Amino acid sequence: MKFYVLNYRVGDPAETDYFCSANHNYSDAPKCNLCKKYIGMLVWEPPYKVEIRFWGKEYADIIHFSVDILISERFAQFYRKAKLKGLKILGPAEVFKVIPKRMIKDMPKYYVARIKRSKAIFDMKLSGAKYKGELCKECNMSDDLQSYRRIVIREETWTGDDIFYPKGLPGTKIVTERF
Numbered sequence: 001m002k003f004y005v006l007n008y009r010v011g012d013p014a015e016t017d018y019f020c021s022a023n024h025n026y027s028d029a030p031k032c033n034l035c036k037k038y039i040g041m042l043v044w045e046p047p048y049k050v051e052i053r054f055w056g057k058e059y060a061d062i063i064h065f066s067v068d069i070l071i072s073e074r075f076a077q078f079y080r081k082a083k084l085k086g087l088k089i090l091g092p093a094e095v096f097k098v099i100p101k102r103m104i105k106d107m108p109k110y111y112v113a114r115i116k117r118s119k120a121i122f123d124m125k126l127s128g129a130k131y132k133g134e135l136c137k138e139c140n141m142s143d144d145l146q147s148y149r150r151i152v153i154r155e156e157t158w159t160g161d162d163i164f165y166p167k168g169l170p171g172t173k174i175v176t177e178r179f
Contacts (some may be wrong), residue, residue: 003138003151004178005174006064011056013056014061016063017064017065018054019051019065025047026043026045029042029044032139032141034136037139039139040067040170044046047094048094049093049094050093052094052110059106059107060072064173067165068113069115070110070113071113072110073108085163086164087115087164088116089111090116105141116161119157120153120166121157121168122166123154127148129148130153141167144169151174161176
């Protein structure tokens with residue numbers, strides 16, 4: 001299986017950002033059961049109020065911000081039809097501000113989607129990773145991941161998700177060819 005990093009390109013015609021409202025709610029960040037290190041960021045809780053900023057002239061189907069992403073209604077339909085796995089659609093985003101205002105017209109409905117924390121493991125050795133400390137046997141995190149040359153996922157640990165966060169790289173969105 002080929003895996004790819006899901007990212008956006010600066011300057012893309014659909015480049016878009018979103019920001020949570022000032023009164024957003026968070027619950028505790030997830031921790032490893034074994035080493036007790038944080039393996040992710042704080043968890044965004046409802047209501048999902050957002051400001052969306054469009055930098056180009058097109059509407060994005062996926063909007064990156066933090067751990068969660070916003071997806072358009074069109075993308076949600078494609079995702080379900082293709083029977084992809086790894087996203088949990090949490091509910092509609094309440095858009096309280098749009099910049100520039102001209103983008104409000106014909107703007108698609110957006111949903112908040114959470115990407116799964118997978119059992120798939122980022123292979124430190126094959127990725128050429130440099131790190132300090134011991135790797136936790138549960139979360140595959142070290143005290144300090146300094147660099148890596150490439151991203152290699154141990155295929156035998158992959159559970160079939162089409163989008164996921166691998167163990168050892170908790171902030172990196174990985175997708176499959178199907179995605």
